[in-house]
Amino acid sequence: MKYFIGIILVLIILLYGYLWKLPLLISIVLLLLYFFILFFWEYAVLRYKISGEFQMRSYRKSLETFGFAIAIIWTLMYVIDLHTKGITNSKLPIVILFWFGSLVNIIMYFMYKKKKPVTVFITGDWLHYNNRWKKKRDLKTLNYIGTSKLATDLILGFTEKSDVIIPMKEYKKEEFRQFLDILIEKSDPKHKVYLIDNLTERFPKQTKEA
Template identity: 40%
Template sequence: MKYYVTILCITSVFFLGLFLDFPLWLLITLNMLIFATLLFWELSVFTNKFKGDFALKSYKKSLDLLKYLGLFMFVFLVFEKSSWNDLSTFEMSILFFAVAIVSADIIVYSLYKLKHPATIFIHNDEFIFNNCWLKKRNLKNLNYIGISPLAGELVLGFIKKRDVLLPFREYDKKEFRAFLEILVEKSEHNVYLTEKVQNKFPATSLERTV
């Protein structure tokens, strides 16, 4: 939450500065702070330590295509009638803003491919999803396992708490199947793997390991 609040505050000051004609050096400094905060927020996944009877590693970082589409459209509208040889302070600041966001994502994506951080843990009956928005749930209260309509995320439904969405493309299919089997065993409700889930993650003889 602290990173989110920090980014929200810096970004608000940045856009306020665009309309109050802050000097370019100050706007660039704010962009650098946004970049650093985004990076440290994402890197917190690598430094968080959790105990677990079962741990699942991410082999790549899912990219938010909608975010990039929105960013591209925003930049396009700003630069639509601009000349690259004569950019205003406003336009240069927007360009640095876009570069800061994309650069942070590229660095994090590369680190995920290289380091494979553990992002899912199960400790006794507790499920932990270690990402920017840390989520913890009691697996006894799990009452649904399915795949989102866009077929890019696993949906875990819980009683009295919000659903958890897992970007399953980040994980090894065999390891993820072992994780699904543990979920079914831990739940105290009539939870099962739908045909769609089973087709996506077919059963194997994989032994579970931490």
């Protein structure tokens, strides 16, 4: 939460600067502050540790293509302004802001490949999801296991709290199948939780060789 509050404060000041022409030097300092807050917020995932009977590592970090698209759009708008209105600094901080977000995403992509942080823990009946927003859910309240429309993310529905969304391509298939089996095992039978065909086909049950 402290990282989120820090980012919100920086963005509010940058918005003020965009509307009322804050000096460029101050904008640069704020942008660097934004970069480091965002980086350490992401890096905290690599340092987070908790004991659990089941742990699952992320072997890659999902790249946020939407963030890249926004950065490119604002860059094009800035270039157009340069050609039509001459040198202007009004949009430059916003362009840098979006590219800093994409840069952090790229850095974390390579750090995930090297560090392979544990991002999913199961302790007793509790699921811990280690992301920028730490999530903890009672598996006895699990009532749905499905996927996103593009079948890229696992969606876990709960009766008491919000859904947990986990990008499936970050994990090894055999480990992810074990994770799915544990979810079914620890869920309350009254919720009749099951795996949809899409999941059973993508993550087939491992059979032991005789």
